Each structure stands twice: as structure tokens, then as C-alpha cells.
Amino acid sequence: MKPKQDAIVPKNILNLLTASSRFDLWAGFIKQQKIKVIAEVGVYRGCFSQFILKEYQGIEKYYMVDPWRQLDRWCKPANHDNSRFESIMSEALDRNSRYMEKIKVLRGTTTEVIEAIADDELDFAYIDGDHTLRGIAIDLVRVYPKIRVGGWLAGDDFSSSIWQHPTSYEPTLVFPFAVYFAEAVGARIYALPHSQFLIEKQEVDEFEFFDLTGKYTDLSIKSHVGTVKIVLLNVLSFLPFSDAIFKVVRKFFQ
Numbered sequence: 001m002k003p004k005q006d007a008i009v010p011k012n013i014l015n016l017l018t019a020s021s022r023f024d025l026w027a028g029f030i031k032q033q034k035i036k037v038i039a040e041v042g043v044y045r046g047c048f049s050q051f052i053l054k055e056y057q058g059i060e061k062y063y064m065v066d067p068w069r070q071l072d073r074w075c076k077p078a079n080h081d082n083s084r085f086e087s088i089m090s091e092a093l094d095r096n097s098r099y100m101e102k103i104k105v106l107r108g109t110t111t112e113v114i115e116a117i118a119d120d121e122l123d124f125a126y127i128d129g130d131h132t133l134r135g136i137a138i139d140l141v142r143v144y145p146k147i148r149v150g151g152w153l154a155g156d157d158f159s160s161s162i163w164q165h166p167t168s169y170e171p172t173l174v175f176p177f178a179v180y181f182a183e184a185v186g187a188r189i190y191a192l193p194h195s196q197f198l199i200e201k202q203e204v205d206e207f208e209f210f211d212l213t214g215k216y217t218d219l220s221i222k223s224h225v226g227t228v229k230i231v232l233l234n235v236l237s238f239l240p241f242s243d244a245i246f247k248v249v250r251k252f253f254q
């Protein structure tokens, strides 16, 4: 499957290409689309929600979905112990205290709490929780029915490498899973800067993958798991690099 580069992409989507950060990108989009009802899956310290709620006062309801607890089957660096998550949750709520009349806190995993949101209720959802294959599969399948036709399902960590973290962690499979999900439901999907994706929920069955970054040319898994690459990654994963340094060094042999 080849990403489309030459088809006509709406101007409102092309405008997103100049955003300086993922926060700016989504704040601009949410404002332009006059989004009223949002769900964020994976809230953590509440930095994204604070930015969005501050930038656009037209939001009427903002669902925060997060378990804020240690999870048994989440092999990712942010899976802290419960006491640390308690203080992270307090920080998220303090940071967003002035928007509390708009916020609905749904504390739990997506599977545990998603039915508190009605089908077709959301204009926009931002998926930024468990990015493993299990996590992104659950999140996209569970959240999609909650989006109204004409609404949007977006997300973070659409990493062109599945090795976003050292190999002791589960790989990140937002890409390519989100593309296959869009194909399964017959929707358009856009790859955007800052490792973001956007799925447009339409009435018509019209799957297209628009890679607006040029970074997502190979949708196969085999390109990520070649023997030489895995050996190098394992060596790199043993070195005492921070996550940020790991990502920089990893790019040299991609």
C-alpha cells in the first residue's frame, strides 16, 4: 500500500503542516473546526488539555480518560507506581482547575470507562495512552463509535519507527496500525508533522492514506525487525542513554 501524495488535500489539513509543535497543531485545528466535545485518552500531567482549553474557549465538554495507576500489561516507560500516579493525577487536575466545569474525569483504562461517553457524542478524540499494539487496537476500536460522522479521531506517537523506546519495552505500533484501522473502517487518514495522525470519520467509505510528511513510505513490519537492526538496537538499548538520546542515535541506522 502506497501513501497518497498527489491527491487533493483540503486546505484546513494543509494548514496543519506549518504548526511549530503538536500543541499548536491541535489547538489551531480545534479552533478552526469549532470543536465542542473532546475526549483525550491518556492525560498524564494534563499539559495537553491545559493548552487546548486555554487556547479555545468554545469547548463545552472535555473528557479526560486515564487510569492514573500502574497497569499490569503496559510495558512502557511511563508505567509508574501507584503513589507517583496519584501525584501525577493531582497535578493534572490542579493544572486544569479553572476549566473544571467543562471537564469530565473518567478514571480508568479506555475499556473500563469508554461507555460513559455516548455513541456519536464526540467531535474530536485525541489518543495518547497505551501505544503498544494491544493499546492502540483497543483505543481506536473502542473510541471510533463515539465520534460523530464528520468528526475526527487524532493521536500522538505516530512514530515512523516502532522502536520508539529501548527494546526492553514493547514497540510502539500506532503506525502502521492506525493506517490499517482507517482502511478497515473506510476512512481517510493523514500523517502529520510532530508524529501526529488524523482520521476523518465520513459517511462514505473512502479509505486513503495521505502522508503529508514523506516519512511513512514503508508500512511493513519486516523493515523494523531485520536481524542486523535488531542486534544494533539491542546493543544500543543496553547503553545508559536517556530516551531522548536513544531516539537521536537510533535515527542513524534507520
Ligand SMILES: C[S@@+](CC[C@H](N)C(=O)[O-])C[C@H]1O[C@@H](n2cnc3c(N)ncnc32)[C@H](O)[C@@H]1O
Pocket: 040, 041, 042, 043, 044, 045, 046, 047, 048, 049, 065, 066, 067, 068, 069, 071, 074, 078, 108, 109, 110, 111, 128, 129, 130, 135
Ligand atoms: C503519554 S502520556 C499522555 C500525555 C498527554 N496526552 C499530554 O500530551 O500531555 C500516557 C498516559 O496514558 C495513560 N494510559 C496508559 N494506558 C492507558 C489505557 N489503557 N487507557 C487510558 N489511558 C492509558 C497513562 O496512565 C499515561 O498517563
